[in-house]
Amino acid sequence: MMTNDRQRPIRWGMVGGGRGSQIGYIHRSAAHRDDVFALAAGAFDIDPERGRAFGLDLGLDEARSYRDYAAMFATEAGRADGIEAVSIATPNNTHFAICKAALEHDLHVICEKPLCFTTAEAEELKAVSKARGRIVGVTYGYAGHQMIEQARAMVRNGDVGEIRIVNLQFAHGFHSAAVEEQNPATRWRVDPKFAGPSYVLGDVGTHPLYIAKVILPHLKIRRLLCTRQSFVKSRAPLEDNAVTLMEYDNGAIATIWSSAVNAGSMHGQKIRIVGSKASIEWWDERPNQLSYEIQGEPARILERGMDYLYPEARIDDRIGGGHPEGLFEAWANLYRRFGFAINRERGLGPAGIEDLVFPDVDAGLEGVRWVENCVRSADAGGVWLDYR
Structure with missing residues (x-):
């Protein structure tokens, strides 16, 4: 039996992610992988009875399977064993209100992206989290793959040289037709009332954007140009394809192709960093490998779990080289980092995690x-705009 706060899992709740939710299942699987979190309560569904039944199926006490998030936050706050953190896995338009309410109840928050719809809302959440001393994590789940940390270390240690070109894409083909006509899970993603000011820019484009930030933390966007299209016309004004050009403050350039209409592509998330010495490339369909291409030498493939990787990459190793890891391990790595960050705020974190890298409120x-800047550029006719 757990004997103290340092050893016991963080008491954790969920909003959304109920029966049939693929993302909810991923959250729960990742959170439980290392026993850092223990599910204690939930408000899983907009239908209270359906949500209550699902909570019982998960083994929760009926009294802690709530009708809505407001009831859960209020009731759990009065319990000695109340939840300490909550994950939000609901449609985009609800994130801001739920996240703010959770922070105001002194809960740490792990939120699906986008965190909210506007920079002003995000700044408000940042201010509340800072004032309350609470962690906000955002589930850019692909950033938990081990080889992302290897790429970050290679750039920092000069293996790639001066960064010149960054090519990013997340371009799948599963929505190349109007699948939302038959699929409610897709329908809300192309409705501005629920999805916000963009579809693919926010839904897929921000994933490689964040991974690039992890690998290249020293680069800042100076200006950008975006053009977006609605190839499935019924999705207008939301785009199902977009191309963004960016200039960094060191003179490097970048492109991001965000698309749901790349017919035939399974996932299509690729990150290529081109430097003065070499290039590195990662593809999320082959996440256990990182391509390392030195000019004038044969290309080499670095494999996860191997001793030749930098220590920062090996920290995330779970099962040794040769065994393929996937999305669940990547998400579990993020949840472990979220847990370390939460425990650090509680004064319980292990030593040596001051430089912990995870997708936070920033x-x-x-x-x-x-996304705001991309929409602003695209709606002005695809023009260069200073990044703000």
């Missing part, structure tokens, strides 16, 4: 800011 804010 990462959520930056994703919202980037």
Whole structure:
């Protein structure tokens, strides 16, 4: 039996992510992987009875399977064993209100992206989290793959040289037709009332944007140009394809292709960093490998779990080289970092995590800011705009 706060899991709740939710299942699987979190309560569904039944199926006490998030936050706050953190896995338009309410009840928050719809809202959440001393994590789940940390270390240690070109894409083909006509899970994503000011820019484009920030933390966007299209016309004014050009403050350039209409593509998230010495490339369909291409030498493939990787990458190793890891491990790595960060705020974190890298409230804010700037550029006719 756990004997003290340092050893016991963080008491954790969920809003959304109920029966049939793929993302809810991923959250729970990742959170429980390392026993850092223990599910204690939930408000899983907009239908209270359906949500209550699902909570019982998960083994929760019926009294802690709530009709809505407001009831859960209020009741749990009065319990000696109340939840300490909450994950938000609901449609985009609800994130801001739920996140703010959670912070105001002194809960740490792990939120699906986008964190909210506007930079002003994101700044408000940042201010509340700072005032309350609470962590806000954003589930850019792909950033938990081990080889992202390897790429970050390679750039920092000069293996790639001066960064010149950054090519990013997340371009799948699953919505190349109007699938939302038959699929409610997709329908809200193309409705501005629920999805906000963008579809693919916010839904997929912010993922490689954040990974690039992890690998290249020293680069700042100076200006950008975005053009967006609605190839499935019924999705207008939301885009299902967009191309963004960016200039960094060191003179490097970047492109991000965000798309749901790349017919035939399974996932299509790729990150290529081109430097003066070499290039590195990561593809999320082959996440256990990182391509390392030195000019004038044969290309080499670095494999996860191997001793030749930098220590920062090996920290995330779970099962040794040769065994493929996937999305659940990547998400579990993020949840472990969220847990370390929460425990650090509680004065319980292990030593040596002062430089812990995880998608925090600033990462959520930056994703919202980037989408705003892209929409602003695209709606002005695809023009260069100073990044703000």
